Amino acid sequence: MKIIAFERKKKGTSFSRNLRKIGKVPGIIYGGNKDPVKISMNHNMIYHALKKETFHSSILNLEIYGKVELVLLRNFQLHAYKKLVLHADFQRVDTEKKIHVKVPLHFINSEISPAVKLNSCIISNVISDLYISCLPKNLPKFIEINLEKMEVNTSIHLSDIKLPRGVSVIHSTEEDPTIATAIIPVNTLESDNNSSIEKEKNNNS
Structure with missing residues (x-):
């Protein structure tokens, strides 16, 4: 630009x-x-x-x-x-020296993940950007996070991400921070519990 x-x-x-x-x-x-x-x-x-x-x-x-x-x-x-x-x-910017920059994360394929498709989970994007170090020529416009394999009650951590070539993450206070997590909505859990209780009542009557 x-x-x-x-x-x-x-x-x-x-x-x-x-x-x-x-x-x-x-x-x-x-x-x-x-x-x-x-x-x-x-x-x-x-x-x-x-x-x-x-x-x-x-x-x-x-x-x-x-x-x-x-x-x-x-x-x-x-x-x-x-x-x-x-x-x-x-x-x-010096093209021969590494720069430290925050780059956004782009999350894709959440809608086809088992967590969402089979279990109606909500995938929460815990972190929206990463603070990285790289040479100017290797600076990505964004880092893509593929969520297609996420299962229910699982998380993606920093160690799970494949970074672009020449890019390293400047770690925060957390050693391996959570990037995204798949959670079953509370109302779904309550509905399942109510269904189980109702089914048990019918079986006992």
């Missing part, structure tokens, strides 16, 4: 407020062996880009006066109740 930005020399709360009034978003590019650069961008462009999943987990082409730098979106700030982007931070 491409972002058009302009370098800005001024800074401060008052100047940033004036930028927003004319439809601009203040931001900054930092990292690498270069000095930070203060920038401004078109508000509508950034606002709509932030709605796209790939904008948050992809290498972006940020252009300033015809010169393109590879960057990652690292932080952004939204207004508490207005549809307004207040600020955006971008980090330069």
Whole structure:
């Protein structure tokens, strides 16, 4: 994805407020062996880009006066109740160095799993993204989790996932966190219990 930005020399709360009034978003590019650069961008462009999943987990082409730098979106700030982007931070990317990025998980085939198809389970997606380490060229837009073999009352853990080539997970406090789990709904259990009780009554009468 491409972002058009302009370098800005001024800074401060008052100047940033004036930028927003004319439809601009203040931001900054930092990292690498270069000095930070203060920038401004078109508000509508950034606002709509932030709605796209790939904008948050992809290498972006940020252009300033015809010169393109590879960057990652690292932080952004939204207004508490207005549809307004207040600020955006971008980090330069070195193609020869590993980056640490959160990438989304895409869950597929839950509807054909034995847990859902045969037992009417609900599959709960416990984790929606993973914090990974990889070279920029190996950065996946998402990681796919295939649920087609899930059985009733089972779970998928991090150790069960086949990661893309060149990608490793930066572990959280849990050694092998649960990614998804298949659970029988409470109302289904209650219905089954009531049916069993009713059947037992009929047999005893």
